[in-house]
Amino acid sequence: MSTRQRVQSRLLQNKLAMAGAVYLVVIVLVAVFAPLLAPHDEVLATRFQDILFEPSGEYWLGTDQVGRDIASRLMFGARYALFAGVEAVSVALIIGIPLGLTIGYFRGWVDRIVMRAVEAVAAVPAIVMAMAIIAGLGTGLTKAMLAVGLVYSMIIARLTRAEVFAAREELYVDGAIASGASNRRVMFRHVLPNVAPALIVQTTLLFASAVLAEAGLSFLGIGASSNQASWGRMLRDAQTSIDRTIWPAIPPGIMVFFTVIAFNVFGDGLRDAFARQARGGRVGVGDVQAAASVTGDHPVRPPNTDALVSVRGLSVVFPRPGTGDDVHVVSGVDLDIGRGQVLALVGESGSGKSITALSLMGLVPDPGLASAASITLDGQELVGMPFDQLRGIRGTQMGVIFQEPFAALNPAYTVGRQVAEPLRYHLGLSKAAARQRVIELFGEVGIPDPATRIDAYPHQFSGGMAQRVVIAMALACEPKLLIADEPTTALDVTVQGQVLDLIGDLARERNMSVLLITHDLGVVADLADDVAVMYAGEIVETGRLVDVFTDPQHPYTEGLISAIPRNEARSGDLATIPGVVPSPWEWPDHCHFADRCAHAVDACRQGPVELRVSKSGSSRCVRLGELELAGVRA
Amino acid sequence: MLRLLIGRLLAAIPLMFLVATLVFFLAQANSVDPAGSILGLDASGEAVEAKRAELGVDRPLLTQYGDWLSNAVRGDLGTNWFNGEEVTTELKDRIPVTIALAFGGLLIAVVVGCSFGVVAGLKAGRWQDRIITVASSLGIAMPNFWIALVLAYYFAVKLGWFPAVWPPGGPEGPLEWIEALVLPSVALGVAASAAIARQTRSAMIGVLQRDYIRTALAKGLPVRRVVSRHAIRNASIPVVTLIGFQVSALLGGSLFVELIFNIPGLGSYGVDAIFRGNVPALLGFVMVIALVVVLVNIALDLSYAWLNPKVRG
Numbered sequence: 001m002s003t004r005q006r007v008q009s010r011l012l013q014n015k016l017a018m019a020g021a022v023y024l025v026v027i028v029l030v031a032v033f034a035p036l037l038a039p040h041d042e043v044l045a046t047r048f049q050d051i052l053f054e055p056s057g058e059y060w061l062g063t064d065q066v067g068r069d070i071a072s073r074l075m076f077g078a079r080y081a082l083f084a085g086v087e088a089v090s091v092a093l094i095i096g097i098p099l100g101l102t103i104g105y106f107r108g109w110v111d112r113i114v115m116r117a118v119e120a121v122a123a124v125p126a127i128v129m130a131m132a133i134i135a136g137l138g139t140g141l142t143k144a145m146l147a148v149g150l151v152y153s154m155i156i157a158r159l160t161r162a163e164v165f166a167a168r169e170e171l172y173v174d175g176a177i178a179s180g181a182s183n184r185r186v187m188f189r190h191v192l193p194n195v196a197p198a199l200i201v202q203t204t205l206l207f208a209s210a211v212l213a214e215a216g217l218s219f220l221g222i223g224a225s226s227n228q229a230s231w232g233r234m235l236r237d238a239q240t241s242i243d244r245t246i247w248p249a250i251p252p253g254i255m256v257f258f259t260v261i262a263f264n265v266f267g268d269g270l271r272d273a274f275a276r277q278a279r280g281g282r283v284g285v286g287d288v289q290a291a292a293s294v295t296g297d298h299p300v301r302p303p304n305t306d307a308l309v310s311v312r313g314l315s316v317v318f319p320r321p322g323t324g325d326d327v328h329v330v331s332g333v334d335l336d337i338g339r340g341q342v343l344a345l346v347g348e349s350g351s352g353k354s355i356t357a358l359s360l361m362g363l364v365p366d367p368g369l370a371s372a373a374s375i376t377l378d379g380q381e382l383v384g385m386p387f388d389q390l391r392g393i394r395g396t397q398m399g400v401i402f403q404e405p406f407a408a409l410n411p412a413y414t415v416g417r418q419v420a421e422p423l424r425y426h427l428g429l430s431k432a433a434a435r436q437r438v439i440e441l442f443g444e445v446g447i448p449d450p451a452t453r454i455d456a457y458p459h460q461f462s463g464g465m466a467q468r469v470v471i472a473m474a475l476a477c478e479p480k481l482l483i484a485d486e487p488t489t490a491l492d493v494t495v496q497g498q499v500l501d502l503i504g505d506l507a508r509e510r511n512m513s514v515l516l517i518t519h520d521l522g523v524v525a526d527l528a529d530d531v532a533v534m535y536a537g538e539i540v541e542t543g544r545l546v547d548v549f550t551d552p553q554h555p556y557t558e559g560l561i562s563a564i565p566r567n568e569a570r571s572g573d574l575a576t577i578p579g580v581v582p583s584p585w586e587w588p589d590h591c592h593f594a595d596r597c598a599h600a601v602d603a604c605r606q607g608p609v610e611l612r613v614s615k616s617g618s619s620r621c622v623r624l625g626e627l628e629l630a631g632v633r634a
Numbered sequence: 635m636l637r638l639l640i641g642r643l644l645a646a647i648p649l650m651f652l653v654a655t656l657v658f659f660l661a662q663a664n665s666v667d668p669a670g671s672i673l674g675l676d677a678s679g680e681a682v683e684a685k686r687a688e689l690g691v692d693r694p695l696l697t698q699y700g701d702w703l704s705n706a707v708r709g710d711l712g713t714n715w716f717n718g719e720e721v722t723t724e725l726k727d728r729i730p731v732t733i734a735l736a737f738g739g740l741l742i743a744v745v746v747g748c749s750f751g752v753v754a755g756l757k758a759g760r761w762q763d764r765i766i767t768v769a770s771s772l773g774i775a776m777p778n779f780w781i782a783l784v785l786a787y788y789f790a791v792k793l794g795w796f797p798a799v800w801p802p803g804g805p806e807g808p809l810e811w812i813e814a815l816v817l818p819s820v821a822l823g824v825a826a827s828a829a830i831a832r833q834t835r836s837a838m839i840g841v842l843q844r845d846y847i848r849t850a851l852a853k854g855l856p857v858r859r860v861v862s863r864h865a866i867r868n869a870s871i872p873v874v875t876l877i878g879f880q881v882s883a884l885l886g887g888s889l890f891v892e893l894i895f896n897i898p899g900l901g902s903y904g905v906d907a908i909f910r911g912n913v914p915a916l917l918g919f920v921m922v923i924a925l926v927v928v929l930v931n932i933a934l935d936l937s938y939a940w941l942n943p944k945v946r947g
Contacts, residue, residue: 120652124924125886128904135908135916136663208775215777216890220905239783239894246787253780260775268771363851388856395854407845411944412867421863422853457943473853 010273017269020262027259031078038072054247064234064248065241073229074251080230081259084145084214084223085207091149092156092206097199099153100160101192111161121154126209127216139222141214141230148213152206159202163195197274204267208260215256231256288314288362289371290384300373301334308513309337309360309481313373316355316364320585327584329368330355330537334611335515337481337530342507342514344528344545346521346560350581352537353517357483360515361398362390378480395426399474401503403486405466409458415466416454419473426477441472446502464495468502475506482507485517500527522564525549533557536581536592543617550631553619555597558629591622599627638939642932653924654706654917658699661913667691668715668911689715702914706921712914721918724903729922731804732899734811735891736884738819743826743880748873750827751834752866758839766831773828779890782821786894789817799896818891825887826880833876837869844868871941874934881930885923 011017030037055062062070103111121129126148133147217223218232219239226233231252238249303310316330330352337343345353359370362382375382377397382390402408410418419441420434429437435454442450445468458466467487474482484503488496504527507514518524524531524545531548533541533556541554552558559577579596588594594604604622611620621627669685670677677685686692690701702712711721754766790798796817805811841847842865850860889901896902900919907915 116648116652117656120649120656123649123653123882123927124657124920125882125927127886127889128920128923131889131904131908132657132660132916132920135911135913136660139908212775212777216779219777219779219890220893222905222908235777235780235783242783242787243791246784249780249783249787253777253784256777256780257772257775261771264771264775358848361852363848365848391854391856393854394852398852400849400852402845402849404845408849410846410850410864410868412941421850421855425853425855425859459944470849473849 007270007273011269014269014272016265017273020264020266020269023258023262024266027078027262028082030075031082034075034079038069038075040069040072062247064237066237068229070234070248070251073234074231074255076229077231077234077252077255080141080218080224080228080233081211081214081256084141084148084230085210087142087145088149088152088210088213089203089206091146092152093199093203095150095153096156097160097192100157101164103157104161104164114157115161118154118158121151122158126151127213130213130217131222134217134222141218141224141228144217144223145210145214148210148217152209155206156199156202159198160195163198197270201267201271201274204263204270208263208267211256211259211263215252288359288364288375288383289369290373303374303376304336305376305379306338307336308339308341308378309335309515310374310376311335311356311360311372312375314356314359314370314375315372316352316359316368316370318368318584325585326369328537328587329584330359330370333534333539335532335539337513337515339513340507340511341529342504342516342527343530343532344516344518344521344524345532345534346518346524347534348519348577348581350536350583351534353519353534354485356534357400357485357515357517360481360483361394361400362387363394392426395422396477397479398481398483399477399479400483401467401470401474401485401487404490405461405463405470406458408470409466411458414455414457415461415469419454419469419476422473422476437476438472441476442469444506445469445472445475446498447472462495463491464499467491467495467499471499471502471506475510478510479512481513481515483515483517486519487516488523489518489520496523503527520564521549521560525564533560536587537584538592538620539611539618540593540620541614541617542611543614547616548631551615552629552631553614553617553624554593554621555599555627555629556593558631561631564632591620599623635936635939639932639936642935646928646932649928650921650924654703654921655699657917657920658702659695661916662695668913671911672716702917706917711918711921714915715912716910716915721914724915725900725918725922728898728900728903731897732885732888732892732901733926735815735818735822735888735897735899736881738815739822739826739884739887740877740881742819742823743830743884744877746823746827747830748834748870751831751873752838752861752869754831754835755838755842755869756861758835763835766835770828770831773824774832776824777890778821778825778887779894781824782818782891782894785817785821800898804898814895814897818895818897821894822884822887822891826884829880829883830873830876834869834873837872838865841865841869867941871938874938874941878931878934882927885926 064070064073099114103114124132129151130144130147133150134144137143137147214223214230215232215235218228218230219236221236224230224233234252235249235256238246238252241248300313303312312334314330314333314335315328317326317328319325320327333352333356335343335345335356345356347353355364355368355370358364359372360375360377360382362370362385364370372383377393380393382393385393409415416435416438419438420429420431423429423434423437424431438454439450442454447453447465447468453461453465458469461469467490471487482503487503488499491499500523503514503516506512514527516524516528528545531541531543531545532539533548533554535556541548541552541557543553548557549561552561556577563577577596582595588605590605590607591597591600591609594600597604601623606622609620609622611618612624614624667682667686668691669682669689673681673685683692690698693701705712709722711725713719714721714724750766750770754763757763786798789795797814800814801810805814847860847864850864851857855863885900888899889905891897892899892901893905900922903915904919904923906912907919
């Protein structure tokens with residue numbers, strides 16, 4: 001489908017925008033055929049016996065203060081409204097687009113001079129600027145709307161300029177210049193089509209403003225003259241009889257109102273149609289729902305009471321973008337994290353690792369839905385726990401480190417305040433005590449000069465130091481479980497090792513369990529005790545780190561091991577796994593990995609594969625025991 | 635902060651100069667002879683000439699411009715051609731009225747717009763959001779003078795709860811001021827409320843998807859605190875920018891509302907100046923409005939720096 005077709009079909013599906021379009025077509029028809037449709041003349045000779053009549057058979061909408069038929073005047077008013085809109089918008093486009101293209105394209109001093117003038121115009125309210133121009137041009141509908149158009153041309157020029165700036169950055173413009181195209185050709189052939197969507201939307205919205213401006217200026221008496229039945233003029237006339245009745249003001253007001261709405265909803269619809277994907281978002285708090293303790297035919301194993309954390313049958317579904325069908329992104333995950341142990345959850349991007357971790361905290365982003373048979377933390381069942389109770393656990397017994405330290409920190413507050421927040425909130429520490437504790441924490445995570453740095457803002461830190469702040473925040477309330485979601489991926493290579501060592505040291509000192517999420521098996525080698533390998537929403541292998549590394553039981557694990565950089569001791573010949581994790585709605589019913597697996601046979605595509613007990617852990621491979629998989633040589 | 639303030643104030647000077655120049659020459663484009671229109675059609679040629687000399691419009695345009703500018707810099711905006719009053723004095727009486735009205739409209743717009751926008755953002759896609767989104771589309775589409783007419787008719791003429799027109803001699807005491815300003819402020823504030831609600835909604839939706847919101851939730855803070863501490867402050871940055879535009883729109887809108895409620899503010903002064911081709915009054919009017927807009931935007935720039943520490947450097 002071409003872009004144009006896609007935009008068209010999206011627009012046609014937008015009922016509100018279409019309703020606006022239909023209304024506007026009707027208004028245009030009424031304007032064109034007003035002389036035929038109107039029961040009375042536009043400027044009926046004043047009939048003082050018919051003043052301020054109520055609506056009746058002869059006067060559908062009654063009469064105004066000099067006895068003119070309101071319904072007929074409304075129909076003729078559509079002509080003035082459209083004329084006003086077309087004039088103002090045409091002037092704005094004819095002046096604004098070339099001006100914006102020119103200054104956007106040439107930049108430099110041309111741009112600086114013109115933009116100063118544009119700013120000067122913008123410093124005065126649009127209607128005041130239009131009035132100043134009218135003071136020079138003289139009054140009357142045509143001159144007034146010319147003035148309005150001149151003011152709007154500044155908006156168009158500014159918008160065009162900004163879009164040209166953006167478009168210029170794109171390679172194709174440079175390519176076009178290099179290929180010897182003339183300036184004019186580049187501007188009209190290459191730049192204009194790209195600025196067109198924004199301009200089309202803005203033009204529609206300017207029509208709405210122009211209709212309002214016409215009504216306003218005519219109401220003030222400097223737009224339509226007394227023998228032109230514009231809606232604004234009708235409102236002005238209605239004001240003269242306001243002490244007797246409001247009625248004559250209602251129909252023209254409603255016409256202005258509906259016409260402006262129609263232009264606006266159509267413009268909004270156009271904007272949505274051009275936008276790539278409109279997204280909504282709410283506060284991401286998805287509680288984990290209780291799930292049946294049976295998935296398929298297999299009862300879920302009972303929770304491991306020795307472990308600090310025990311997850312059974314965790315599944316997460318998301319609506320598929322576009323269709324809205326439920327799609328499993330995580331299915332039937334079981335995990336156990338021993339006390340004081342580090343469990344590495346390993347897999348490529350898109351395998352569902354992060355969503356699994358967020359589920360543990362009850363923070364599955366909207367509109368995802370998590371369910372589990374059981375999630376226990378230190379013997380407490382978290383599934384089905386009320387939000388506020390879970391909240392207390394989240395702050396005190398679990399801490400989390402995210403991938404991007406700068407995104408994870410609120411740019412508006414000092415780091416000290418953010419780290420102190422859980423201390424103050426959960427532990428009820430005084431401001432001074434919390435501050436003292438934060439300074440200690442900063443010391444523990446290796447931030448130099450903590451007493452000063454505490455008052456700095458996130459943007460004043462380096463990536464590595466910002467991540468130490470996030471670690472301090474996660475550790476503030478002495479959690480039993482630390483979840484580290486790709487804690488070093490966003491950091492400079494030189495500090496990755498330091499941050500990992502820090503996490504390992506802190507975990508040992510505090511006898512804290514860690515769920516370490518990573519796509520890089522190399523990262524976990526020095527840190528983890530256990531490994532769980534995840535692929536396409538499922539756990540495919542678990543075991544002790546040493547066993548999994550030396551003797552992998554699943555081909556996917558073998559692939560991950562062979563992808564460890566600088567793994568001199570690696571054997572086997574798979575350098576990388578071909579392809580990427582497919583999107584969740586493309587996952588097959590049979591072994592999810594079969595389509596990328598070098599060892600796949602027909603049996604792999606027969607049906608769902610269960611997680612089976614392996615030599616030293618578990619594996620979800622049909623050919624478990626048959627394959628000789630290569631690991632790291634001890 | 636002080637350096638920012640001084641920088642902004644210095645940048646405002648050339649801007650005001652440009653506005654002054656632009657408006658001065660625009661206003662001169664009118665071919666109507668002011669002396670003729672003051673004296674009427676039956677005035678003799680000599681009388682008109684004398685009047686032209688008195689007004690100073692017989693001098694070359696650039697001389698007039700230079701004189702006006704050098705006086706304006708010293709706060710003297712010249713003499714009203716039609717009644718001989720000092721324009722500066724006339725404006726001084728009217729500025730507080732319009733500022734009070736615009737402030738009333740802004741207060742309503744910010745309170746209503748921000749609170750509804752936050753609710754719509756938090757409930758994106760649900761019925762609360764739908765209602766607020768529809769209401770704000772309607773609010774943007776209603777001309778303020780029409781709202782003013784309807785309000786004046788029902789609440790002043792019919793019900794008599796509020797005065798329909800400005801009290802003669804101006805309101806006395808805070809109660810009378812509030813009474814006189816309620817209807818005009820509401821009429822003025824509706825469109826701005828709607829615009830602010832829309833912007834606040836989309837800013838909230840954007841901020842709620844940010845990672846630091848997830849961090850705050852992971853800390854176990856209640857949603858109320860996450861929203862009030864971590865979301866609203868960051869969401870308010872684009873809203874503050876919009877408020878800058880809205881102040882300008884409110885001052886423009888006050889023209890209409892003042893006309894309907896007979897309020898002796900800047901708007902009615904400006905409209906009258908245009909009708910009569912009263913150039914000094916028109917220039918004074920535009921310059922004062924521009925000055926207010928520029929000052930408000932400087933104040934907003936400073937609050938922007940408070941909201942966003944990165945700007946402070």
